Amino acid sequence: QTVVTQEPSFSVSPGGTVTLTCGLSSGSVSTSDYPSWYQQTPGQAPRTLIYSTNTRSSGVPDRFSGSILGNKAALTITGAQADDESDYYCVLYMGSGTWVFGGGTKLTVL
Amino acid sequence: QLQLQESGPGLVKPSETLSLTCTVSGGSISSSNCHWGWIRQPPGKGLEWIGSIYYSGTTYYNPSLKSRVTISVDTSKNQFSLKLSSVTAADTAVYYCARNSYDYYYMDVWGKGTTVTVSS
Numbered sequence: 370q371t372v373v374t375q376e377p378s379f380s381v382s383p384g385g386t387v388t389l390t391c392g393l394s395s396g397s398v399s400t401s402d403y404p405s406w407y408q409q410t411p412g413q414a415p416r417t418l419i420y421s422t423n424t425r426s427s428g429v430p431d432r433f434s435g436s437i438l439g440n441k442a443a444l445t446i447t448g449a450q451a452d453d454e455s456d457y458y459c460v461l462y463m464g465s466g467t468w469v470f471g472g473g474t475k476l477t478v479l
Numbered sequence: 480q481l482q483l484q485e486s487g488p489g490l491v492k493p494s495e496t497l498s499l500t501c502t503v504s505g506g507s508i509s510s511s512n513c514h515w516g517w518i519r520q521p522p523g524k525g526l527e528w529i530g531s532i533y534y535s536g537t538t539y540y541n542p543s544l545k546s547r548v549t550i551s552v553d554t555s556k557n558q559f560s561l562k563l564s565s566v567t568a569a570d571t572a573v574y575y576c577a578r579n580s581y582d583y584y585y586m587d588v589w590g591k592g593t594t595v596t597v598s599s
Contacts, residue, residue, distance in 0.1 A: 370542065370543065403583060403584035403585065405583075405584070405585035405586070407526075407586070409526075414575055414589045414590065414591050414592050415526065415575070415586070415589055416589075417585065417586060417587055417589075420580070420583050420584075420585035420587070421583040421584070421585065424583070426587070456525075458525065458526050460528070460585065460586070462584035462585075465539065466514065466531065466537075466539030467528070467539055467540075467541070467542075468516075468528045468579070468584075468586075469528065470518075470525060470526045470527060470528055471525070472525045473525040473526070
């Protein structure tokens with residue numbers, strides 16, 4: 370079964386830049402996997418940040434950006450703020466109407 | 480503005496069937512270019528895609544849950560539903576419904592989630 374990999378945790382200083390990645394246990398992530406990214410704070414539903422690799426969802430600040438870096442999808446936060454401290458999940462479209470979530474990255478801003 | 484709301488029992492006994500409904504408001508469940516899906520999150524763990532359905536009734540399931548999952552749609556009520564059979568404590572989770580955009584293959588609208596506990 371396909372496994373989508375993410376860093377379990379990451380930390381960034383306020384104002385700093387951090388790049389979270391999303392890979393596949395076997396193979397490379399490409400735009401054809403339509404990577405999307407979601408932010409989740411405790412007790413809340415996920416919030417859609419990025420879809421189709423690099424398109425920001427409505428209302429998402431431009432300090433969030435998506436890309437393909439090497440063989441992985443990437444979410445970059447530029448100028449991190451305290452309220453960016455959250456869990457971040459990537460999702461890949463596997464075709465045939467199915468999706469797989471990554472395990473999530475817990476981002477700490479300190 | 481499209482909104483999704485999950486509803487159903489918060490407590491289910493082991494070996495029984497979990498049943499949840501998602502009510503869609505502010506839009507039609509019969510829209511093209513989108514599916515309607517279920518995602519869950521066990522306590523302290525990550526998100527897991529369960530499956531989704533098109534308004535026509537075509538379904539798509541996570542292979543790891545496929546033998547126990549049934550998703551159905553009622554276009555007259557603008558609702559879709561999840562049934563998960565033979566539940567165990569491992570099925571305890573927050574269950575979310577979401578709209579899956581088929582224009583760009585992502586979850587663009589989420590419900591707030593509902594907690595289901597499996598316990599006797």
